[in-house]
Amino acid sequence: MTKIYGKKVAMQRIESFRSSGRMPHALLLYGPKGIGKHVLADYIAAMYVCEDKAHAPCMKCRSCRLAMEHGSPDIAYPIPGIEAEHAKHTERSMVSLLREFIASCYAKPIEGSTRVIVFERLDKLSVQMQNTLLKFIEEPLDFNRYIFTADNKAPILQTVLSRVTAVSVDPADREEFSEALTEFRPEDGHVITAERVSELYDMFGGNIGAATEFEAGGENVQYLAAALKACEATAARRELDCLLALLSVKTRDELFDTLGSMADIFAQAAACKAGAPLPGAFRNHTKSIAESFGLDAITAMYNELNRLYGKSYTNPNQKLFAAECCGSLFSAACRN
Ligand SMILES: [Zn+2]
The missing domain is CATH 1.20.272 (Zinc Finger, Delta Prime; domain 3)
Structure with missing residues (x-):
């Protein structure tokens, strides 16, 4: 099973929504880059589509496996596709592409009873895009669930914020951070010593994603x-x-x-x-x-x-x- 490091408070909130049968229609996971919002979004998406309702996400059934591979027909990640389409055909605006996607969500889910739509980086979307999404989430269909992620809440419209349940995703504690970093092998295969783990913790707090990226020395840091x-x-x-x-x-x-x-x-x-x-x-x-x-x-x-x-x-x-x-x-x- 995928190990979910850190995010204790966020996981507890998600678990309490789930066990009380009150998963919100629209969730916003927010916290700094690298903190693990996307791992958590995938996990929640699997929870929705899992075939074993009592143990969702079981991470064993076909639906869970497809969810973790981003291959489920009932889980959509529309933003990268919209961005790519817009880059190829600039005359097609992002907003009209988003509207087209939204229209496709009025059909029933393909395999199961729930469709999950993950909108990554809500904070990066223009005001027009956010307003288009607002209309969509204001009139939710029973079979659609929304998960948004954002690094920062400030650029998100108040009207959108008022329609979502925001869950803060927090850093891992020192112990979990050490465990994750000790298991991590950068591409060049170097081993991360305990001293280095401690240095990285001082630098990144419990932000495992940022620390591993930094240690791997990639372009993206x-x-x-x-x-x-x-x-x-x-x-x-x-x-x-x-x-x-x-x-x-x-x-x-x-x-x-x-x-x-x-x-x-x-x-x-x-x-x-x-x-x-x-x-x-x-x-x-x-x-x-x-x-x-x-x-x-x-x-x-x-x-x-x-x-x-x-x-x-x-x-x-x-x-x-x-x-x-x-x-x-x-x-x-x-x-x-
Ligand atoms: Zn499952």
């Missing part, structure tokens, strides 16, 4: 390296270095993730200013932001990061946008 550099530069009030860090990411998606990670660190710094203990993840960066600025400035910069984060997906020119981000971040700091 560029955003994190950029976010950490940009935070260091901001704490030292070096605007040019902050700009260079934001310019170092290659794609718009990475810039989006960079801003999201910075917002997480600023949120932690604000909490520290208000008396919370230093967090597990990005402790040193959080500390230097908290020491460099007052609470008002940190809050203003955090708000600015969230505003920019909401905007970054639609902004056409990445380099100009990086410059705008840096400029507005520093002016928010100066005004406060």
Whole structure:
């Protein structure tokens, strides 16, 4: 069976919905990138389609296996397909492709009695897309269930939030983190020592996905390296270095993730200013932001990061946008 690390509180909530027979129509799983929202979404999707209702998800029946392989005809992950179709035929808008998909969901599920629709990265979807989804979830059909995931709740419309049951997905504790990292083998096969596990825990708190990606040294941690550099530069009030860090990411998606990670660190710094203990993840960066600025400035910069984060997906020119981000971040700091 797939081991679900961490996420204890989230799992308990899901289990209590399930055992009381009150699974919400629309669930939103939210938490930082790498925390395991997608693993959890797959698990819940399997729970819905499992043939063994008393032990769902049993992870043994055909429906569970298909669910974990993303091969179930009753579980849809429409967003990547819509994005790909839109990239191929740009004259077809994302919204019209989404409407087409929604129309197909009014038919009954193919194999079982429930269809599960997983919308990944709700926070990345435009206001228009979110409004289209809103109409869909406002008039739910009995056989459709929705699971949304998001790194950040800020860009999600209030109207959408009011229609979903939001479940926060939390980091693993130190013990589970150690177990997962010790089992993890990067592609080059190097063994992760206990000292290294402890270093990674200090850096990432219990975020197993982020730590394993970082340890594997892949391209997809560029955003994190950029976010950490940009935070260091901001704490030292070096605007040019902050700009260079934001310019170092290659794609718009990475810039989006960079801003999201910075917002997480600023949120932690604000909490520290208000008396919370230093967090597990990005402790040193959080500390230097908290020491460099007052609470008002940190809050203003955090708000600015969230505003920019909401905007970054639609902004056409990445380099100009990086410059705008840096400029507005520093002016928010100066005004406060
Ligand atoms: Zn099953």
